[in-house]
Amino acid sequence: MSERADRRGADWGAAPEPGGIFTKMKERDGAGRMAFVLDGEALSVECAPDRALTAILRETLERTATKLGCGIGRCGACTVLLDGAAVNACLLMAWQVEGRAVTTVEGLAADPGWAPLFDALAEANAFQCGYCAPGIALALAGLFAADPEAGEDAILRALEGHLCRCTGYASILAGALLARDRLRARA
Amino acid sequence: MEVLAPRTLAEAAEMLAAPDTRAIAGGTALQATWAQGAPRPARLVRLDALGLGGLSVADGMLRIGATVTLAGIETSPAVAQAAPLLARAVLDVGAPGVRRLGTLGGQLGWGAGCLLPALLALGARVRTEEQSVPLADWLAAPGRLALGIELPAQDPGPWAWRKVGLRAAFTPAVIAVAGAGGRLAAGGGVVRPQRLHTAEAALAAGAPDADLAVSIEAELEAPDCAFRSAAYRRRVAARALLAGLRGIAPAAAAAAPTPRPPAGTAPAGLRPLVRDTGRPDWHPRADMPAKIAGRAGYLTDARAPGMLVGRILRAGRPHARIVELDTSAAETMDGVRAVVTARDVPGENAFGIMWQDQPALCGEVVRYEGDPVAAVAAVDAGTAEAALAAIRVVWQDLPVIDDPEAALEEGAPALHSKGNLAGEVRLDRGDMEAGWAAAVHVVEDTYVTPRQMHAFLETEGGWCAPTDQGVEVHVGGQHGARDREQLARILALPETAIRVVTSPIGGGFGGKDELTVQPALALLALKARAPVRLHLSRAESVLAGVKRNPMRIRMRTGCDAEGRLVAQEVAALADSGAYASLSPAVLETAMEHACGPYRVPNVASHGRLAYTNNGAGGAFRGFGANQMTFAIECQMDRLAARAGLDPAEIRRRNLRVPGTPGYLGHRVAGSERLAEMLEAAASDPLWQRAGAAGTGVGMALNLQGNGLGSLPRDEAAAALRLAPDGAVEVLCGLDEMGQGLVPALQASVAAHLGCDRGDVRPVSGDTGAAPDSGSTSASRGAFVAWQAAARCAPGFAAEVLARAAARTGMPAEALRIVPGGVGEAARNAPEPLLRFADLAGALPEADLPHAATRFAFPKTEYTRGNARFIHCFGATLARVEVDPVDGTVRVTDLTMHTAAGPVIDLAAYLGQIEGGLVQGLGLTLTEDVAMRGARVVTANLDTYMVPTIRDVPRRLRVTALEGLDRDDPWGPRGVGELGIGAVTAAVANAVAAATGFWPAVAPVRPGAMLETREAAE
Ligand code: FES
Ligand code: FES
Secondary structure, three states, rough: OOOHHHHEEOOOOOOOOOOOOOOOOHHHHHEEEEEEEEOOEEEEEEEEOOOOHHHHHHHHOOOOOOOOOOOOOOOOOOOOEEEEEEEEEEOOEHHOOOOEEOOHHHHHHHHHHHHHHHHHHHHOOOOOOOOOHHHHHHHHHHHHHHOOOOOOOHHHHOOOOOOOOOEEEEEEEHHHHHHHHHHHHHO | OEOOOOOHHHHHHHOOOOOOOEOEEEEEEEHHHHHOOOOOEEEEEEOOOOOOOOOEEEEOEEEEEEEEEEHHHHOOHHHHHHHHHHHHHHOOOOOOHHHHOEEEEHHHOOOOOOOOHHHHHHEEEEOOOOEEEEHHHHHOOOOOOOEEEEEOOOOOOEEEEEEEEOOHHHHHHHEEEEEEEEEEEEOOOOOEEEOOHHHHHHHHHOHHHHHHHHHHHHHHHOOOOOOOHHHHHHHHHHHHHHHHHHOOOOOOOOOOOOOOOOOOOOOEEEEEEEOOOOOOOOOOOOOHHHHHHHOOOOHHHOOOOOOEEEEEEEEOOOOOOEEEEOOOHHHHOOOOEEEEEEEHHOOOOOOOOOOOEEEEOOOEOOOOOOOEEEEEEEOOOOHHHHHHHOEEEEEEOOOOOOOOHHHHOOOOOOOOOOOOOOEEEEEEEEEEHHHHHOOOEEEEEEEEOOOOOOOOOOOOEEEEEEEOOOOOEEEEOOOOHHHHHHHHHHHOHHHHHEEEEOOOOOOOOOOOOOOOOOOHHHHHHHHHOEEEEEEEOOHHHHHOOEEEEEEEEEEEEEEOOOEEEEEEEEEEEEEEEOOOOOHHHHHHHHHHOOOOOOOOOOOEEEEEEEEOOEEEEEOOOOOHHHHHHHHHHHHHHHHHHHOOOHEEEEEEOOOOOOOOOOOOOOOOOOOOOOHHHHHHHHOOHHHHHOOOEEEEEEEEEEEEEEEEOOOOOOEEEEEEEEEEOEEEEEEEEEOOOOHHHHHHHHHHHHHHOOOOHHHHHEEEEEEOOOOOOOOOOOOHHHHHHHHHHHHHHHHHHHHHHHHHHHHHHOHHHHEEEEOOOOEEOOOOOOOOOOOOOOOOHOOOOOOOOEEEEEEEEEOOOOOOOOOEEEEEEEEEEEEEEEOOOOOOEEEEEEEEEEEOOOOOOHHHHHHHHHHHHHHHHHHHHOOOOHHHEEEEEOOOOOOOOOOOOOOOOOOEEEEOOOOOOOOOOOOOOOOOOOOOHHHHHHHHHHHHHHHOOOOOOOOOOOHHHHHHHHHOO
């Protein structure tokens, strides 16, 4: 494989310095190294600065928990948390991720604090094929972290960028409301 | 590409002066242009370290820096206070995830953002390093880097904002308008952002509404696009501004009051299906936790050391001869491991479920844009893409057929050797002349249905690897055994040398029934002697994948004075696209529904299917039935209106009677529940919510056959066995696509054995592990799952009990299967006497209980055409609001009553109906793959409008009538296609109730709604 990833020590988390890494390090064809924190782990990846985070995750790092549905920011399947805020990974270029913390559904699922979210969505049979599920779980995590009391309207708005082709959404809304109540009860 | 990070504005200006250089902040707007084909620049200049992220109110001015995100504007209390119009408008830009990245600067720099009209109306000025200029001037000549905007923070008085798009949320703008402080502006999407100065003057002069509207329409510069006309944009702009500024809700069109059914009583046993996680019949799906956590193991997610990446070269042109195909440069590239073309196909270079007219790789001619010409496998995606680009093809373009009518004209160039008529179905009966003579009321229209895309969220793909004997193919599919049969023909391998794994899948809906990428992937893996993976990009999937066959259905229907149908004439023309796939069967199914569930003595029906260069058509949930149901169910309402009957009454007078032959004259199974569905609809409380201006309620009935029909082979094999670890394995070759095969198998086996659902482990979607159970299509899964369990359970249970008897020393008759294992028949102990795991562990593998079955899907004897034998039934009701400003139809309520026998699994059943309803809603209101000259216009999910969570009705209700006839031997029916069946007709009838106008074209065009409204006004 011509794309490589390796793990770095603890020198992560620095804010992007002006004149950032891609202007300084020019390896083959404008490629550079991008350091970021993925699900709590510091990583450094060799890639072009405009490589999409979805490609870094699914191709370079071969971590496929993050899904790919459109590649242009229109379906929400690729959603990750960037420093805690839900964004479309397919719209994030490597240079935008430099020095930042990315949480994928793997990281979220490993955090016991979010277990009520996963359990509620599963109990409600929120999904069918499940391909939209990781992205929606992350969007809901982002929403409930910011607004634990989010009502139905806020949930609908938070999910308006997430296409689900299977369910008709009623089950997702039901799962989201159950998750909110469970998270609130636990808080 | 290089990304530069200037420290100062001066540095930034210097960097930006270089050629092929763009400023970038969030990057969403710029990437949108890349997605549409704009080249990526050589250099990007980051603006994020220049201190342009401020948002403040001072000296009566609101100042927003260029790198402030749209989410920052959305959540800013200062903006809410100082510019409520802006705070409102920003909610209509993108979706939350996009707004967290996208910036104000992106809206400015892109020049087409839908926030711009709002900023223009607010009198915003753009700050550059030198000066501050009015936004309009800056947009006209965007020379200087925009550092931000400023606008007066005073209350501008009443303001107006409206963005009209293609769906309810996250939509490209058709037009956005804003008005504030006497300023009027419009823009968004293809409409250049612009102030409407003449109209402003008219507004200031207090011009009457009509004059102001004329002025706005005259002044607004707006082009046509593939989706909406210029005239529609102008009209909507005027209506929206008037409504917003002068509070004029244009008077609702007075629809002729439509009779509604008198209040009645619902059939006994009809039960609402509710999502209540606390109820005992609500079972969380076994496959759900892994899916949510991203561990489901979709076939496109497979990664392994040494796995190559495949890419396919598509024709990219609708019809052409391949004069020369030169892959030599690609073959010698570093990192390329295999290149395959038609020359590499060892067997028959053709596939197709019904007949084999589609090349695995095109060698001579391409017939649609998505036709595959070559494929490469390389060490990574970048190398594979570079190799594709190095393949040289010399084309000779051929005449393009982009219209099915033209395809069937005399002298049209033939796309296939047998001509362009891909299928034809005729059925005539009775005496048409006498029928028309008896008709008192006659209605006629041509119903048009769209090229709907499956839009499964996981696109086509998976991986293949060579094996000692042949190849294993792990690609999302809907019938592994048939994929294997087709691949064996192409690869010239015995079927036994091929293993096909087809699931889990991220959605199918019929779109993965035919082969997709399997031939190319298998050829690559065999040639490279290495595993190869491939996952189509959405754009490639849109181009290559099959779509719902568009249909034009001319229908003329007559009834007598009492509303009894006397004559029906149907002429349907369907677009097959470049190949047959299952399209001929789709046409047959459509024609099988030409009279819906009604008795008509005199019928003339004729269906034709034409080859064109318009992509590739094929199977899609509903399979033609929903298209025809749209037509017939609208005809019924139109006749009801003519005859002065309510919609339920006219149906009552014409409904099929159980026990009579089906439409083709064929024998059909019992347990018919049409009358019950009709009464459920007639008594539905939704009718009470009809009546307010601009709203309406409509209904439609449907029936959906299960199984492939009387002509094709339709069988299933399955088995039950006790696995060495104690799991009760049910081996069934169907596929879990999301529809709920896993819960259906678990529930069916548990019901027949008496064990727990959790004891049951489905083994499916793998020709190497499960027998051929037929295709996962045609609503046949529920029947197959139930019958598999019913047939295997007695033999399996007997073996289990016999082995348990030997272990426990109790007679087998004194034992029974209980949750977890074997218990005493006479006692209700909480724990089994002998756990499955202990029993299995004590037995040599050869002695493990096992039972297998093979059965035919129930069929009718009729073979002069393809006919279905068992059916499920439904009634759909919709309540709509037709927007007075833009003509958009919004469905506020959708109810479906269903009758399909016992509900095997509540959540799966409900999910199938709801999902089908909403997919049908998409077909009805927003979805169509637009093509121009046989080229796809809607290239991705940015313009192909799948309903979002905000497009669906807030009130979605489903009921089930579960009973079957006493002697019914068939059990539960499948409901995978029932939900989508009648939505379009129900919505169209509701629209007619609201407006007096029956939309005959789906998706419903808001422009047409507006025209009827204006005619009424
Ligand atoms: S894949 Fe990123 S939004 Fe669709
Ligand atoms: S469950 Fe299939 S896309 Fe949402």
